[in-house]
Amino acid sequence: FSFYLIIDSKPQNCSYFLKFNRLLLIFDDIFGNSRFIYQKLDLDLDLYYCGHFSRDFRFPYILPASDSEKKMRMALSPKEKLDEKVLQIFDALEELYKTQERLEQVMKDGFFNMSRARYSMGLKRVSADQILEAEMRANKTVLICEDGSPVSIEENFIASLDKINATETSPMFTLHQATDSAEATPVPEITPKPKDDVKESETGLRKRNLGEDLSKLSLKDNDHDESKSDKEKNETSSSKSGKNVVGDHGDGGGKSEEAKAKNPLNLFGILVSRELRTSQNRFEEAVSLAVQISNLKQQLRSLQSQYKTLRNAATQSTCT
Amino acid sequence: MMPEISFNIDHGYLEGLLRGFKSGILKQADYLNLIQCETLDDLKLHLQSTDYGNFLANEPSPLTVSVIDDKLREKLVIEVEHMRNHALEPLSTFLDYVKYSYMIDNVILLITGTLHGRPIHELLPKCHPLGTFDQLAAINLANTSIMLYNAVLVDTPLAPYIKDCISAEDLDEMNVEIIRNTLYKSYLEDFYNFCKKQGGATADVMCEALAFDADRRAFIITINSFGTELSKDDRMKLYPRCGNLYPTGLKMLGECDDYEQVKAVADYYPQYKELFENSGSNPGEKTLEDKFFEHEVKLMKKAFMQQFQFGVFYAYIRLKEQENRNILWIGECVAQRHRAKIDSYIPIF
Numbered sequence: 249f250s251f252y253l254i255i256d257s258k259p260q261n262c263s264y265f266l267k268f269n270r271l272l273l274i275f276d277d278i279f280g281n282s283r284f285i286y287q288k289l290d291l292d293l294d295l296y297y298c299g300h301f302s303r304d305f306r307f308p309y310i311l312p313a314s315d316s317e318k319k320m321r322m323a324l325s326p327k328e329k330l331d332e333k334v335l336q337i338f339d340a341l342e343e344l345y346k347t348q349e350r351l352e353q354v355m356k357d358g359f360f361n362m363s364r365a366r367y368s369m370g371l372k373r374v375s376a377d378q379i380l381e382a383e384m385r386a387n388k389t390v391l392i393c394e395d396g397s398p399v400s401i402e403e404n405f406i407a408s409l410d411k412i413n414a415t416e417t418s419p420m421f422t423l424h425q426a427t428d429s430a431e432a433t434p435v436p437e438i439t440p441k442p443k444d445d446v447k448e449s450e451t452g453l454r455k456r457n458l459g460e461d462l463s464k465l466s467l468k469d470n471d472h473d474e475s476k477s478d479k480e481k482n483e484t485s486s487s488k489s490g491k492n493v494v495g496d497h498g499d500g501g502g503k504s505e506e507a508k509a510k511n512p513l514n515l516f517g518i519l520v521s522r523e524l525r526t527s528q529n530r531f532e533e534a535v536s537l538a539v540q541i542s543n544l545k546q547q548l549r550s551l552q553s554q555y556k557t558l559r560n561a562a563t564q565s566t567c568t
Numbered sequence: 569m570m571p572e573i574s575f576n577i578d579h580g581y582l583e584g585l586l587r588g589f590k591s592g593i594l595k596q597a598d599y600l601n602l603i604q605c606e607t608l609d610d611l612k613l614h615l616q617s618t619d620y621g622n623f624l625a626n627e628p629s630p631l632t633v634s635v636i637d638d639k640l641r642e643k644l645v646i647e648v649e650h651m652r653n654h655a656l657e658p659l660s661t662f663l664d665y666v667k668y669s670y671m672i673d674n675v676i677l678l679i680t681g682t683l684h685g686r687p688i689h690e691l692l693p694k695c696h697p698l699g700t701f702d703q704l705a706a707i708n709l710a711n712t713s714i715m716l717y718n719a720v721l722v723d724t725p726l727a728p729y730i731k732d733c734i735s736a737e738d739l740d741e742m743n744v745e746i747i748r749n750t751l752y753k754s755y756l757e758d759f760y761n762f763c764k765k766q767g768g769a770t771a772d773v774m775c776e777a778l779a780f781d782a783d784r785r786a787f788i789i790t791i792n793s794f795g796t797e798l799s800k801d802d803r804m805k806l807y808p809r810c811g812n813l814y815p816t817g818l819k820m821l822g823e824c825d826d827y828e829q830v831k832a833v834a835d836y837y838p839q840y841k842e843l844f845e846n847s848g849s850n851p852g853e854k855t856l857e858d859k860f861f862e863h864e865v866k867l868m869k870k871a872f873m874q875q876f877q878f879g880v881f882y883a884y885i886r887l888k889e890q891e892n893r894n895i896l897w898i899g900e901c902v903a904q905r906h907r908a909k910i911d912s913y914i915p916i917f
Contacts, residue, residue, distance in 0.1 A: 356906060363900040364909075367893055368857045371637045372677060372694055380684045515684065518745040519792040521857065522849065 326562040333555040340551055344544040351537040358530035365524035369516075374524065378515045387512065388535055393420045420546060423539045571768050575876040578656045583875070586884055589647055590872065592619030594891055596915045602898050603910050608636070611899055633899045640892045645697045648885065658766065662878045664725065665759045666885060670699025671726055672755060676748045678707040679716070679739060701725075712738055713747060729754035732805075742797065749789060749806040756782055760810035766878070773871045773879030777886075780867060782811030783840065784860045790821050790830055791856070812837060839863075854912075862914050865890055869916070887916055 366374040513520060513528050576583075594602075598618055605611045608631040612624045623639050624631065652663045674695040681691040688708045695704065703720050710716035713734050721727050733750035737743055756778060763774035786807040793803055804822040807813075813821065813833075820833045834840040843863060847856040854862075864886060871883035894913035901910040 356904070359904055360906050360909075363897070363904065364912075366900070367897045368855075368861075370673075371634065371896060372673075372696070375634065375694075377677070377681055377686060377691065377694055378684065514741045517680070517748075518742055518796050518798060519749075519789055521788075521792060522855075526849075 326558065326565055330555065330558050330562055333551065333558055337548065337551045337555060340544060340548045344541065344548060347537055347541050347544060351534055351541065354530050354534045354537060358527045358534060361523045361527035361530060365521045365527060368521050368523070374516055380515065387425070389424050390539060391422050391424050393422065421539050421542045423536055572876045579659050579878075582651050582654060582659065583880060586651065586880055587872075590880075590884055590887070593887055593916055594618055594894075595917050599894065599898070599913060599915055602895070603901075603907075605898075605902050608633070608899060608903055611636075611895075611902060615895075633896055633903055636899055637892070637896055640895060641696070644885070644888050644892070648698060651881065659878055659881070661762070662766075663881060665755075665762060666882055667698050668725060668729075668755050668759075669752070670696040671701060671724070672699070672729075672748065672751045674699040674704060675707065675721070675726065675751075676744060678704065679710070679744055679747075680741075682708045683739060683741070683744065710739070712736055713743065716747075726751065726755075729758070745798075746802060746806065749785075752785070753806060753808040756785075756808045757810050763878075769874045769877035770879055773874060773877055774882060777864075777867055777871065777879065777882065779811040780864065782808035783813045783817075783837075784864075786811065786813055786818060786821055787830065787834070787840075788857065788860075790824055791827060794826060812839075858912065858914070861890060861893075865914055865916055890914060891916060 362374065513525060516524060598614070601614045602611060605614060609629065612631060615624065616622055620640075620643065623643060624636065627635055627639070648663070648667075652660065652667075655663055677695060678688070678691050681694075682688065688705060692705060701724050703724055706720050707716075709719050713730070714736055716739070717727070717730050717734050721730050729751045730747070732754055733747050735743075739747075760775060760778045760782075763778065764771050766774075789803060789806050800822055804818070807818045807821065809815070809818065811817075817833060817837065820836075821830065824830045824833065831844045834844045843859045844856065847854055847859050849855060868883040868886050871877075871879040874880075894916075897913050898910060901907055
């Protein structure tokens with residue numbers, strides 16, 4: 249970003265000068281003169297110039313931001329840039345660990361609630377036998393944005409400086425509902441979870457097999473039995489597609505066939521116990537957490553590569 | 569007149585046998601051992617010292633919870649079949665009535681499985697052995713409930729129960745659920761009338777038990793139907809009428825829209841009021857279903873206090889089912905290494 253100084257007194261040597269360059273820092277030097285640092289907007293060079301204001305210069309209007317000043321200070325020394333990058337990496341890492349922990353918790357809860365539902369509904373009513381074998385289709389899909397831009401990476405001043413140096417584009421993942429979720433069968437107690445979905449799109453979607461990713465991410469359960477891992481895959485990545493298994497449509501009160509067939513919970517019956525619904529909510533949350541983790545890992549990777557380039561640049565500049 | 573005198577002629581052996589079985593039901597001490605298991609093999613080891621013996625001995629490792637379920641059920645089935653084979657009237661009819669509920673479960677299991685595209689030969693082994701009948705395998709021919717009646721159920725004991733819910737609509741999840749509950753409702757009312765006709769101590773014990781079952785089903789159907797597409801009229805048709813809630817309670821339940829209203833209905837009935845009292849879904853609280861199970865266990869234990877009646881047979885089967893649920897719950901907690909609520913089982917004796 250750039251600062252624009254709007255000066256309403258006589259234009260001194262600085263005003264137009266500043267417009268075509270990037271103002272970084274304004275400070276007072278030891279003699280009490282106001283000085284400023286600016287960067288020439290010549291993109292290949294990281295050169296900083298120092299100018300000064302004449303004495304009766306006035307600044308009626310400035311757009312400051314105190315932490316951007318700090319960032320500008322950081323921008324001055326490549327070593328400090330490196331430090332900043334390391335701090336970002338650690339931040340991303342911490343976020344990643346927190347999300348992974350949350351995923352673990354949520355998966356455990358999901359399975360636990362499923363067992364509780366099995367307890368009250370009977371073991372044979374909540375098992376792999378209830379799922380659709382032939383025509384499963386994923387309820388949620390993941391859209392990959394290839395250009396590495398804005399969706400999740402927080403654009404800050406340093407990142408924009410380094411964008412030119414980024415050697416790879418990092419694809420970002422967003423979660424999309426496979427079809428319009430507006431008339432989905434309502435499930436009570438759904439916890440409002442920030443999801444980037446509700447987008448109807450058939451074209452341009454790359455369907456990932458979410459089931460497999462999730463079974464890799466299930467961290468603790470080594471003693472899974474067969475039916476449980478089947479259930480996991482199918483709870484989370486299944487929905488009933490057109491009900492062509494048994495002839496045609498039964499209708500449930502005027503809803504469209506597509507919308508009614510959406511909720512995979514109905515595979516276990518209409519009147520299911522509350523724990524099963526809770527379990528479904530948990531697994532849905534797990535899906536979006538998995539996507540977040542992928543995004544965080546991508547972010548981490550790009551930060552790490554940025555760090556590497558910065559380090560190379562720093563060692564080069566100390567050598568030369 | 570004086571049924572106590574003549575009861576033992578026909579049924580004394582079986583009642584004696586049954587009381588022997590009853591003493592093999594796991595005690596609290598056994599459960600305390602079980603909850604300390606770390607793996608399912610530990611569980612198997614502990615079960616060997618109980619009445620179950622080596623029932624898991626020939627199972628290949630690794631053990632899974634569904635295998636344990638099958639074996640537990642097998643033991644119960646052997647006992648019940650033995651009793652049924654030796655039973656005379658009216659005990660034989662009584663035991664048949666008990667088996668009808670398993671038949672209903674099997675029918676629904678097969679219909680749902682077929683609806684979802686699973687081949688029939690995969691589903692048949694999953695049926696409950698107590699509920700098999702010859703025409704069961706023909707279920708996959710049924711696309712509508714009329715066909716279900718004509719092709720499959722017409723010669724079975726379940727035929728009179730499906731009369732209330734025949735329609736030409738294709739079977740889908742909603743219809744299957746309605747069929748399940750309507751079948752069960754007719755069955756329950758029929759069973760209730762049979763027991764009432766028996767009179768005496770049997771009627772005493774059984775009518776109380778079945779009334780509780782009917783009321784429990786009414787409550788659970790209502791609560792689980794919130795947020796689904798089941799209309800209130802349809803819901804009213806699913807409530808069994810042989811309980812304490814009939815007629816006013818059922819009418820009030822039919823109009824409920826959320827949990828609080830259901831609780832308000834329950835407040836009119838003291839025995840249900842206290843079940844709803846401390847239940848909830850917060851951690852540390854028992855859920856409503858748990859409290860219902862607990863109450864059932866209490867009623868079933870009471871059934872053993874009276875002699876010379878058939879209620880003990882029903883009670884034994886119910887208690888064994890609860891024991892199976894307990895063992896499977898502990899097994900699942902052990903298998904998932906989630907020991908937080910491992911003691912949510914319901915101790916029986």
